[in-house]
Amino acid sequence: MAAPVAIDDPGDPRLAPYAAMRERDLVGRRGRFVAEGEVVLRVLLSGRSRFGIESVLVSPERLPGLAPALEGLAAPVYVAPRAVMGAVAGFPIHRGVLGIGIRGADPDPDALVPPGPALLLGLVGLANHDNVGGLFRNAAAFGADAVLLDGATCDPLYRKAIRVSAGTCLTVPFGRAATGAALLDLCARHALAPVALTPGGDDIASLPPLPRALLLLGSEGTGLPEALMARARRVGIPMAPGVDSLNVAAAGAVALHRLAGARLSGGPARPSAS
Amino acid sequence: MAAPVAIDDPGDPRLAPYAAMRERDLVGRRGRFVAEGEVVLRVLLSGRSRFGIESVLVSPERLPGLAPALEGLAAPVYVAPRAVMGAVAGFPIHRGVLGIGIRGADPDPDALVPPGPALLLGLVGLANHDNVGGLFRNAAAFGADAVLLDGATCDPLYRKAIRVSAGTCLTVPFGRAATGAALLDLCARHALAPVALTPGGDDIASLPPLPRALLLLGSEGTGLPEALMARARRVGIPMAPGVDSLNVAAAGAVALHRLAGARLSGGPARPSAS
Structure with a gap:
């Protein structure tokens, strides 16, 4: 230096x-x-x-x-x-x-979709920097290829989001589409199965292996827009009676673990921390 | 009023x-x-x-x-x-x-272990209020019966922990044992299977259903003490190569989802939020 x-x-x-x-x-x-x-x-x-x-x-x-x-x-x-x-x-x-x-220019979201097996995370309307940082950390842990943001999701390069992400906001590729609908259009262009995590969806354990998927998460308050979910497969995480939600980063960890399952448990064993 | x-x-x-x-x-x-x-x-x-x-x-x-x-x-x-x-x-x-x-007196930890099916969460050396609050929220979502704390874990009734927990620090019963070793002794007294989440453990997906379990989590930095893990079943969450840890609340969500699985997906469908 x-x-x-x-x-x-x-x-x-x-x-x-x-x-x-x-x-x-x-x-x-x-x-x-x-x-x-x-x-x-x-x-x-x-x-x-x-x-x-x-x-x-x-x-x-x-x-x-x-x-x-x-x-x-x-x-x-x-x-x-x-x-x-x-x-x-x-x-x-x-x-x-x-x-x-x-920071340079954000990559074009289409350029972030790999050929072959693909797991991407799509964030819609997530305004909380802690949650976005936590979700990047989960995306890194479960080997997601990229994170795609809609226009209403906050900046992953905000200071606190980077810190909460343990630096993974700097390493997991991300790009921004104008709207959630544009993320669904991208799924259609790239043959990605859109999976929406939402209360009332089918138990995520019943999901067959998806070689190419985009997991969509919305904010804890308002959830994903109905118009988006209508174009996606709706899955949920079974919870105790009377409980209506998980923190979105925790829910994302559970869903990414499920979607990444076959990819990671087949690979070199490098299990998690507590 | x-x-x-x-x-x-x-x-x-x-x-x-x-x-x-x-x-x-x-x-x-x-x-x-x-x-x-x-x-x-x-x-x-x-x-x-x-x-x-x-x-x-x-x-x-x-x-x-x-x-x-x-x-x-x-x-x-x-x-x-x-x-x-x-x-x-x-x-x-x-x-x-x-x-x-x-607050009144904390309950005796032994009094928090139900007969029959049981899932408890044990926190060892967790000093971060956000993580403890997040873990209570996960414990509530996945229907854990109680949270047991060692002496080094911070107070769940700290203002910020309660807020992050969305109030579940007030509803999920908790009690404190002096040490992590005392939590293992409690497992022995109540025929609870101690499960330690740790890098290097067996893939948690390989765990058979456990009708009575205590899931042990340690801090992200130091992890669980070796002396405790030696008395427990070690499980891990497969992660991407080069990633060494998840946030402890995210890891806890994945592990509780797995341990609670049969209890919750069999029950009334009330899937998760995003």
């Missing part, structure tokens, strides 16, 4: 991309995003993501541990005391590890 | 249990807990929980909608403008709905 650059002035213009972080989360960053914490920064540095790196900002205590991962990085590495980091960001940066990524 | 009492002074002593909420979250509330938001308050008012109610505090706009649920409540209902609620709590109470619950 280039020699780390010590910065002690919160007003230093090189730190401008890190300024007023929460406010900037809301208005967007013009093609950039914030990687927060060591897990996420390591994913960004690993080369497993498609994203570029504009700069890294770490506290002095964190630099030695991260130095090996920063080897070969062309972008500048700024080093500032935690108090300076907090003054720039507008709140305490306890982890002392930040980076600015460059 | 008793006539609502309007309060405009943040210093009113009747609001003292609502004061400095975040600081109090950390030090505890001497046998009380905070119910936050309409979903949680409605669960507390529903009679489906074992907990008493000391008082309710709502903003004037929220009172009409909640009035039917407050019928029959003996405890006082305080009504204060949102600005007063925020001044008391120390941060904005956007939802305008709070209540103070009375």
